[in-house]
Amino acid sequence: MSEIVNVDVKLGVNKFHVDEGHPHVILKDNPDMNEYRKLVNACPAGLYKLEDDSSIRFDSAGCLECGTCKFLCGETILEKWEYPRGTFGIEYRYG
Amino acid sequence: MSEESFDAIIVGAGLAGCVAAYVLAKEGADVLVIERGNFAGSKNMTGGRLYAHSLEKIIPGFAKEAPIERKVTKEKVTFLTDDTGVTLDYHNGREQNSTQESYTLLRGDFDQWLMGKAEEVGAQFITGIRVEEILTQDGKVIGVKADGDELTAKSVILAEGVNPILGEQLGMVKRVKGDVMAVGAKELIELPQEVIQDRFNVSKDEGCAWLFAGSPANGLMGGGFIYTNKNSVSLGIVCGLHDIGSSSKTVPQMLEDFKNHAMIKPLIEGGKLLEYSGHVVPEAGINMVPKLVDDGVLIAGDAAGFCLNLGYTVRGMDLAIASGEAAAKAVLAAREKNDFSAEGLSSYQTLLEDSFIMKDLKLYKDLPAFMETPRIFNQYPKMVADIMQSMFTVDGTPSQPIRKTLMKHCKEVGYMNLIKDGIKGVTSI
Numbered sequence: 001m002s003e004i005v006n007v008d009v010k011l012g013v014n015k016f017h018v019d020e021g022h023p024h025v026i027l028k029d030n031p032d033m034n035e036y037r038k039l040v041n042a043c044p045a046g047l048y049k050l051e052d053d054s055s056i057r058f059d060s061a062g063c064l065e066c067g068t069c070k071f072l073c074g075e076t077i078l079e080k081w082e083y084p085r086g087t088f089g090i091e092y093r094y095g
Numbered sequence: 096m097s098e099e100s101f102d103a104i105i106v107g108a109g110l111a112g113c114v115a116a117y118v119l120a121k122e123g124a125d126v127l128v129i130e131r132g133n134f135a136g137s138k139n140m141t142g143g144r145l146y147a148h149s150l151e152k153i154i155p156g157f158a159k160e161a162p163i164e165r166k167v168t169k170e171k172v173t174f175l176t177d178d179t180g181v182t183l184d185y186h187n188g189r190e191q192n193s194t195q196e197s198y199t200l201l202r203g204d205f206d207q208w209l210m211g212k213a214e215e216v217g218a219q220f221i222t223g224i225r226v227e228e229i230l231t232q233d234g235k236v237i238g239v240k241a242d243g244d245e246l247t248a249k250s251v252i253l254a255e256g257v258n259p260i261l262g263e264q265l266g267m268v269k270r271v272k273g274d275v276m277a278v279g280a281k282e283l284i285e286l287p288q289e290v291i292q293d294r295f296n297v298s299k300d301e302g303c304a305w306l307f308a309g310s311p312a313n314g315l316m317g318g319g320f321i322y323t324n325k326n327s328v329s330l331g332i333v334c335g336l337h338d339i340g341s342s343s344k345t346v347p348q349m350l351e352d353f354k355n356h357a358m359i360k361p362l363i364e365g366g367k368l369l370e371y372s373g374h375v376v377p378e379a380g381i382n383m384v385p386k387l388v389d390d391g392v393l394i395a396g397d398a399a400g401f402c403l404n405l406g407y408t409v410r411g412m413d414l415a416i417a418s419g420e421a422a423a424k425a426v427l428a429a430r431e432k433n434d435f436s437a438e439g440l441s442s443y444q445t446l447l448e449d450s451f452i453m454k455d456l457k458l459y460k461d462l463p464a465f466m467e468t469p470r471i472f473n474q475y476p477k478m479v480a481d482i483m484q485s486m487f488t489v490d491g492t493p494s495q496p497i498r499k500t501l502m503k504h505c506k507e508v509g510y511m512n513l514i515k516d517g518i519k520g521v522t523s524i
């Protein structure tokens with residue numbers, strides 16, 4: 001089997017302008033775990049994390065603004081999904 | 096409220112928005128493009144292959160000046176299982192006219208160039224502004240609101256991409272379920288030019304488009320791709336979301352395993368990661384096309400669902416370009432009559448119906464449902480690999496007639512399934 005991927009290293013190569021204190025994606029409190037697991041699998045940035053003690057951890061810094069979580073679970077477990085304010089967020093240099 | 100009133104405000108400087116701006120400004124219309132990123136293309140990603148035809152009609156010979164990467168002359172399709180790969184390899188050395196060419200490109204460069212063309216002919220462009228709201232008056236769109244400022248326009252073109260928040264706000268776009276979407280993840284990997292030429296067997300300006308069906312998406316609908324650029328390769332996967340909850344792998348892991356596949360690894364050995372990107376891909380085809388025109392407003396590009404996901408490959412850029420052009424032409428026609436109502440803008444619908452966009456979307460209308468047949472993405476690649484293995488393995492056991500070998504492997508998938516999928520497949524394309 002191949003190695004476990006480390007997405008954070010990949011995100012580290014990207015250019016982000018993080019809007020400190022203004023998260024653009026917010027998770028509801030106590031989200032439904034079935035829905036959450038979908039996002040653990042689907043988020044290309046691996047931002048929906050499941051810790052070893054099966055607690056959850058999500059941080060929208062590092063978001064690629066791809067829209068996946070909004071489409072999959074927008075109504076169910078996301079409190080808010082919007083684009084970052086102008087100039088902030090991911091800046092693709094190549095795309 | 097601002098005094099100025101534009102003929103059109105365009106939201107989004109992707110391909111649809113830039114082209115709409117270019118076509119409008121060229122005819123002397125007053126147009127403003129608003130982009131939330133810091134430059135055109137800064138929020139955009141794609142797999143990387145542009146079919147030239149639609150832009151060629153708008154800017155003939157564009158490839159001579161635009162920052163394209165390579166002209167695609169080599170096509171490969173590989174059926175991949177975890178440990179095998181069967182490849183069809185096609186080299187196209189025939190003369191093609193410029194509308195038949197296709198190119199690999201990177202959106203950061205390309206979109207900036209295209210927006211530059213629009214500015215050259217007079218379009219105004221502001222960056223770093225997120226449009227928050229579409230302004231309406233008596234049910235008619237009259238402008239946009241951004242950063243607390245209100246800007247009015249006779250028409251608004253929404254070219255906001257696959258996640259059409261503003262189109263939803265207006266009630267024109269119905270939020271589709273996640274299960275008719277796919278997600279794409281891509282790495283841009285730097286490699287020296289000569290290395291790319293050697294490994295992909297291409298000459299200096301020529302490039303390779305390589306698609307992978309089977310294991311990249313872990314048996315879910317989707318596949319992998321590699322496009323060669325000048326000094327880099329774009330390597331990624333696209334994975335349908337409808338079964339993602341039960342997948343045994345995450346999307347980033349799928350991409351990692353694809354990269355580490357014995358067939359892929361030597362191709363990118365020694366390469367350096369330049370960028371990691373992700374984006375949703377609309378997948379429902381014509382079934383998700385929203386209301387396209389209303390009083391004072393039109394929707395173009397991905398925001399309008401104009402994207403063909405054929406499972407192993409995605410095609411949306413040539414559609415975004417052609418729909419941006421059609422939207423611009425409709426606004427020009429409305430300007431002529433000074434009627435920006437839904438009626439006045441209705442030539443958009445006709446232009447689209449008469450173009451390849453609606454025709455192709457209709458042609459492939461049953462494809463999304465067909466693609467949900469999981470056999471296509473797991474059993475068939477395995478079947479092809481098994482057939483190859485039987486053909487190429489000689490170990491001293493008595494050989495079987497080829498027909499018998501073929502039948503044996505087909506039986507594993509089930510004759511009925513093969514026939515059913517065959518018929519469904521043929522009728523959906």
Ligand SMILES: Cc1cc2nc3c(=O)[nH]c(=O)nc-3n(C[C@H](O)[C@H](O)[C@H](O)COP(=O)(O)OP(=O)(O)OC[C@H]3O[C@@H](n4cnc5c(N)ncnc54)[C@H](O)[C@@H]3O)c2cc1C
Binds near residue numbers: 106130139145261
């Ligand atoms: C992994 C992957 C591979 C693909 N491969 C190919 C391929 O090889 N060939 C192909 O033809 N197509 C491919 N596609 C599809 C193609 O990328 C899209 O169809 C195309 O980019 C759509 O262009 P667009 O102009 O409609 O939208 P976009 O390029 O997404 O542009 C939308 C713009 O709107 C801006 N915006 C959005 N909201 C706001 C707002 N509120 N205020 C201000 N600005 C805003 C965004 O920042 C962005 O610049 C691929 C897609 C993916 C995800």
Ligand code: SF4
Binds near residue numbers: 025060066
């Ligand atoms: S938008 Fe995409 S990258 Fe951002 S959190 Fe959602 S799934 Fe992850």
